[in-house]
């Protein structure tokens with residue numbers, strides 16, 4: 824199942840942020856909670872070789888643009904094959920958010936298998952997203 828990420832939206836300017844915040848960073852206005860789909864596009868990524876305590880090195884992090892334009896920082900198993908604009912899905916493991924590159928088909932399969940009953944529908948979504956990713960790659964390599 825695709826994770827739901829709790830975010831919030833400003834009723835005044837429409838800014839969407841994740842994780843949820845009480846007040847808009849631009850306006851003195853209380854934000855409205857929204858649920859965002861845990862999938863998006865890589866905006867930026869990096870690898871830390873001196874990660875924060877409790878994390879193993881190398882430590883991969885990425886800024887993922889969610890629907891509504893919220894930027895969301897999450898961790899990843901690897902950044903190999905990743906590029907700006909790559910579509911990733913986000914999975915929460917013990918309250919830590921991880922991104923999975925849809926190009927990393929094996930990893931994605933593992934993930935979808937765990938989705939159980941929703942797995943078939945999710946696999947169809949994964950296939951169509953993977954196809955879209957491949958098309959984007961072909962376009963990029965031309």
Ligand SMILES: [Zn+2]
Pocket residue numbers: 833834835836837838847848849850852
């Ligand atoms: Zn605002």
